[in-house]
Amino acid sequence: MTANLQVHEQCSSPMLPAVVHIRDRRSEAPGVFTLAVEPPSAGWTFRPGQFNMLYVFGVGEAAISLSGDPADRGTIIHTIRNVGSVTGALDRLRVGDALGVRGPFGSSWPLDEARGHDVVMVAGGIGLPPLRPVIYHLLRHRSDFGRIVLLYGARTPADVLYGDELDQWRQRADFQIQVTVDHGSPSWRGPVGLVTELFPRCGFEPSRTVGLMCGPEVMMRFTIREFLKRRVTEDRLFLSLERNMQCAVGFCGHCQFGPNFVCMDGPVFRYDRIRSFFNVREA
Amino acid sequence: MTTSHQADTRILPKARLDDLIQFLLQDGFEVIGPQIEQQAIVYGPVQSAKELPVGWTDRQAPGSYRLEKRQDNAYFGYAVGPHSWKKYLFPPTLRLWQARRIDGRFEVCDAMPDPPRRALLGVRACELHALAVQDKVFLDRAGQFTDPHYAKARERLFLIAVECETPSGTCFCASMGTGPTVERAKPHGMQGEENPVGADLSSASVRQSLPLIPEPSPPGPVFFDLVLTELDEEFVVRPGSVAGQSMLDRLELTTASPEQGEEAQRRVEAAAQKMGRTLDVTDIRNLLHRNQEHPRWDEVAGRCLACTNCTLVCPTCFCSCVEDATDLNLQTAERVRRWDSCFTPEFARVHGGNFRPSIRGRYRQWLTHKFASWFDQFDVSGCVGCGRCITWCPVGIDVTEEITAIRATDGQREEKKP
Amino acid sequence: MTDLALLGAFASHAFLEALSEQHRMRLASGVNPFRAAPGEYLAREGEPAQAFYLIQSGHVGIGTHLGKGGTAPIQTLGPGDVVGWSWLLPPYQWQFDARAIDSVQGLVFDAAWLRDQCEQDHELGYHLLKQLLTVVSGRLAACRIQQLDIYK
Incomplete structure (x- = not known):
């Protein structure tokens, strides 16, 4: 009615979830499980580092990173930790149950920029699942990259995720x-200590080298220092941030971090672009 | 006022304001206008011009709002009240969708109420700018996302602006470049700014890592259908759209005399001199970004009650939360969106902690978002200078005073130096 | 790795990189290669601390005995790390166990000799101590973070 205002053609709401079914479920560690769900549409794809909203x-809804192989178009994989009402409800779902999916949302790991580089991934706790799609990609295009390193810190040996896969990957030279x-535990033969x-x-x-980090912020701060000590430059460091993401499309405002909306501008950020806010408390 | 304006400028005698309302009602619009409720001028549906707050004005100061009788019978002789028009586009509560269980699965259906066609009567220049600011939030966001309810409500609006002649004690739209005149607004938040935002950062640590952003564009453009300026016996009316022009034609209004046009301009220009507050917005984005550790944040946090009033009265604040509910037999569920505020302790809470546990952090988030980050996000200031947050703050915190204090001691940090 | 190769790699060990050529030469005169089989102790809690180890390959677990709980691993050290600072401070007794997890190779200094060098040449002692403090500070920071249980 009002002249001049160009409103887009009737669009469907970005808040509407698609309903999909659970195809597979497995336990990964105490309180951590993986759901394989059907894609909401044919041709559904994601970029490593992105997340879905699961309903x-x-x-309610929770933001959950995509942790499967980006080349696998047939199934969407989410590894989830039961920490609240929504993730607890997700934990109670079984194969064949329905759930809502919106996504994928957010920025992704810089796989194109990383080509020709050594890639050092540093993950802590539940920070490994958002990096697993990167691992699949790197291994699938192995000759495009230099050395590949994964440093992973977990709370206890029982909390180590994807143990079988890690063993399998360790076989590779x-x-x-x-x-x-x-x-550690008396039976743990691996290292005990901080991931740094x-x-x-x-x-x-x-x-x-390109450094990719995902884990608690304090872990990432200490990891950044290790990278900088070795003179990896700030524009080659990338980190995935956690914030309270509710709408995933920049409307609700909860995930703001400095001038960034973590749901849209993140969750993956290049360190030099957020440094002045990353080091401000409560930014 | 330019001559081209003058050609379209008509006269609406005050006695005929109701004709405009009646035409809009006949056309199927819900007409929303100012009215007195609980001793404040608020916005709500009106059926006739008689319901408008004729002869009333508002006296505003930090933490204070009082209605007073005017000496005349002005229809729009006040500044702005606690309501803003955003409630019609971004409702305080909105059901986003409903879901129904069917044989072990469920289906989700769009259940947003269809917004009516609304005519907003009495929109101030600052409020037009606030609308333009929210357009940037909710329409075609980042080229990807549009809030369909907002879009639908927005395109069904008929906007009747009324230029402000009675700024309140907390108004500072003239500083923000968003009023009181409609159309002749100066660039928003950029007055006197010699350097493009991002180009001149005095703090080295900020300079290294703040992305440079292009110079923010001027405010707006603002959209409206008609703009009124109130004189003693009549309104001077200008159209802002084809729809507005055809309404003027239907009303068969006479053309304004040059004297009437000049009088209207004189009154609004005089209003610009009566702002209760001023704010130096020079380089304001960088000023706030580089003063994240300024001791003033602690000082203001000691006064702020985190009551959320400022965010609720703000015409640009857009934060929301969602609530999920089911019926008692768990067969239907719905998701409802509600206004939220960055001042609530829950706002930045995640599993295992809270990213902004202190009032200091939350106040700083709000103020730096409004006056600094907003430029990074939307290329415009988040503040339009309407003064509501100052008036409706129960302890009278004044954003202009806070920013002025930070500017006066730019670069001060709270930790001790050796 | 031959003893000769172990010694050859001496200068490139991360711990010694920051020392001057002159100080490195001085230390080189007292260094010996060492090897430890999996399970072998490099240090035992409460026993005299008579050695300072630079690890070049393999891993060493720092731990403490819990009595009924067996040995609790506290930290794992690997190539580029050093084992022990108890040798530097009276009463020169190991505070924790250090045990080879796999086959470990590296270099070892006799503690008394090293203390003597530091006493004779305070400048060497100062730089060595600074290097050791860097290690201690890194381990303390790591321990503090570990204590926070950040993955919980």
């Missing part, structure tokens, strides 16, 4: 994997 009937735990202490034990060439 449980009547309970072209993939350096180090897993450390905060609290694994740096001296892996080989990469800092001048041509």
Whole structure:
């Protein structure tokens, strides 16, 4: 009615979830499980680092990273930790149950920029699932990249995710994997300590390295220092941030971090672009 | 006022304001206008011009709002009240969708109420700018997302602006470049700014890592269908759209005399001199970004009650939360969106903690978002200078005073130096 | 790796990189290669701390005995790391166990000799201590973060 205002053609609401079914479910570790769900549409794809909003009937939505192989168009994989009402309800779903999906949302890991570089991934706790799609991509296009390193810190040996896959990847000569735990057990043969202490034990060439980090912010802050100590430059460091994401499309405002909407501008950020806010408390 | 304006400028005698309302009602519009409720001028449906707050004005100061009788019978002789028009486009509560269980699965259906065609009567220049700001939030966001309810409600609006002649004690639209005149607004938040935002950062640490952003575009453009300026016995009316022009034709109004046009202009220009507050917005985005650790944040946090009033009265604040509910037999569920505020302790809470547990952090988030991050996000200031947050703050916190205090001690940090 | 190769790699060990050529030469005169089989102790809690180890390959677990709980691993050290600072401070007794997890190779200094070098040449002692403090500070920071249980 009002002249001049160009409103787009009637669009469907970005808030409407698509209903899909669970095809498979497996336990990964205490309180952590993986759901394989059918894609909401043919040709549905995502980029490593992105996330979906998963809805449980009547309970609510939670932002969950995509943790499957981006080349697998047939199934969507989410590894989820049961920490609240929605993830708890997701934990109670079984094969064949329905759930709502919106997505994929957000930015992704810089796989194109990383081509020709050494790629060092540093994951902590539930920060490994958002990096797993990167691992699949790197291994599928192995010759496009230099050395590949995964440093992974978990709370205890029982909390180590994807143990079978890690063992499988360790067999490869072209993939350096180090897993450390905060609290060892007498039967744990691997390293005990903070993930940053694994740096001296892996080989990469800092001048041509891209660092990808996902985990608690304090872990990432200490990891950034390790990278910088080795003179990997800030524009080659990428981190995935966690915030309270509710709408995933920049409307609700909850996930703001400095001038960024983590749901749209993130969750993956290049460190030099957010540094002045990353180091401000409560930004 | 230019001559081209003058050609379209008509006269609407006050006695005929009701004709405009009646035409709009006949056309099927819900007409929303100012009216007095609980001793404040608020916005709600009106059936006739008689319901408007004739002869009333508002006296506003930090933490204070009072209605007073005017000496005349002005229809729009006040500034702005606690309501803003955003409630008609971005409703305080909105059902987004419903879901129904069917044989072990469920289906989701769009259940947003269809917004009516609405004519908003009495929209101030600052409020037109606020609308333009929210357009940037909800329409074609990042080239990807549009809030369909907002879009539908927005395209069904008929906007009748009324230029402000009675700024309140908390108004500062003249500083923000968003009023009081409609159309002749100066660039928004850029007055006196010599350097493009992002190009001149005095703090080295900020300079290294703040992305450079292009110079923010001027405010708006603002859209309206008609703009009225109130004189003693009549309104001077200008059209802002084809729809507005045809309404003027239907009303068969006479052309304004040059004297009437000049009088209208004189009154609004005089209003610009009566702003209760001023704010120096020079380089304001960088000023706030580089003063994240300024001791003033602690000081203001000691006064702020985190009551959320400022965000609720703000015409540009857009944060919301959702609530999920089911019926008692768990067969239907719905998702409802509600206004939220960055001042609530829950706002930035996630599993295992809260990203903004302190009032200091939350106040700083709100103010720096409004006056700094908004430029990064939407290429425009989030503040339009309407003064509502100052008036309706129960402890009278004044954003202009806070920013002025930070500017006066730019670069001060709270930690001790050796 | 031959003993010669172990010694050859001496200068490139991360711990010594920051020392001057002169100080490195001085230390080189007292260094010996060492090897430890999996399970072998490099240090035992409460026993005299007579050695300072630079690890070049393999892994060493720092731990403490819990009595009924067996040995609790506290931290794992690997190539480029050093084992022990108890040798530097009286009463020169190991505070924790250090045990080879796999086959470990590296270099070892006799603690008394090293203390003596530091006493004779305070400049060497100062730089060595600074290097050791860097290690201690890194381990303390890591321990503090571990203590926070950030993945919980």
